[in-house]
Amino acid sequence: MTTPVISVQGLRCRYGEFEAVRGIDFDVQPGELFALLGTNGAGKTTTLETIEGHREPSGGAVRVFGKDPRQDRSIRRRIGIMLQEGGFAGDLTVRETAELGGALTARPSDVDESLAAVGLAGRREVRVRQLSGGERRRLDLALALLGEPDLLFLDEPTTGMDPESRRATWDLVRGLLARGTTVLLTTHYLEEAERLAHRLAIMHEGRIAVSGRLVDVLAAHRARISFDTQRDAVLPPLAGTAEVTGTHVEIRTSDLQRDLHALLSWADGRLELSGLRAHHASLEDVFQGVREEVLVK
Ligand SMILES: Nc1ncnc2c1ncn2[C@@H]1O[C@H](COP(=O)(O)OP(=O)(O)OP(=O)(O)O)[C@@H](O)[C@H]1O
Numbered sequence: 001m002t003t004p005v006i007s008v009q010g011l012r013c014r015y016g017e018f019e020a021v022r023g024i025d026f027d028v029q030p031g032e033l034f035a036l037l038g039t040n041g042a043g044k045t046t047t048l049e050t051i052e053g054h055r056e057p058s059g060g061a062v063r064v065f066g067k068d069p070r071q072d073r074s075i076r077r078r079i080g081i082m083l084q085e086g087g088f089a090g091d092l093t094v095r096e097t098a099e100l101g102g103a104l105t106a107r108p109s110d111v112d113e114s115l116a117a118v119g120l121a122g123r124r125e126v127r128v129r130q131l132s133g134g135e136r137r138r139l140d141l142a143l144a145l146l147g148e149p150d151l152l153f154l155d156e157p158t159t160g161m162d163p164e165s166r167r168a169t170w171d172l173v174r175g176l177l178a179r180g181t182t183v184l185l186t187t188h189y190l191e192e193a194e195r196l197a198h199r200l201a202i203m204h205e206g207r208i209a210v211s212g213r214l215v216d217v218l219a220a221h222r223a224r225i226s227f228d229t230q231r232d233a234v235l236p237p238l239a240g241t242a243e244v245t246g247t248h249v250e251i252r253t254s255d256l257q258r259d260l261h262a263l264l265s266w267a268d269g270r271l272e273l274s275g276l277r278a279h280h281a282s283l284e285d286v287f288q289g290v291r292e293e294v295l296v297k
């Protein structure tokens, strides 16, 4: 087995009396994108900062490239970090900020290339304080890319970006993955995780509630079919369960193909299934499952 790029075992982090991370385990393999998801305050940023070596764990162990990030500074050179909240000096221009970042990274890097990669080439001489929120995020990303890191930490990278920039960022990240970069991502955009993640963990109140390969996590949840039809329509026998609210029908099923076929044959030539939607479970559904489980407890 190859050494994981990141290994987290029994990690605990406290802020004074408050335990923000309460014993979590996961690893990130070379070249994979691992997404850490979860509600506000779940402990994602705390976890990232600890793996980055910025925070001492109060329990458990963290290894990055097989080393303790608090002890071994040499791994810094292989790491790119995009913090949840980057702080810039507003008076510097975009180019000056990137050059400063470039001077701090130990490997030679191309500042212009990095700015171009995030679509800021044309904004080089603009002062940072004049950038929009989404542009700042892109500058943050450009800085994280300097030095061509083997491991990239992205803490909510696309928050505040417009849909086009977000898409461009996804393409950029895919390109990095194709080159073998390993990525640890947090995001509240579930679509982002669905598009990029190989594996993921959903945190809740300092613990991991769900984890695994994206495909397996989604496959463990039932698919959905929904539509509107006439009142009092008697549905055909289904593998899944149906919930009828007035004219709205919502079906959860483990056999999407079979139930969809049954419904279409049943409706064929008799009635219209307006607004028909059918889809496999999404991360949204998985999230809802986590919330429901928490409420039951
Ligand atoms: N410096 C700090 N001092 C005290 N408590 C903190 C500190 N930083 C974070 N916390 C608390 O620790 C918990 C986890 O915070 P963290 O920032 O890791 O969450 P998160 O999952 O990144 O949330 P978000 O999605 O909002 O970014 C929260 O309850 C937060 O209030």
Ligand SMILES: [Mg+2]
Residues within 6 Å of the ligand: 044, 045, 046, 084, 155
């Ligand atoms: Mg956070």
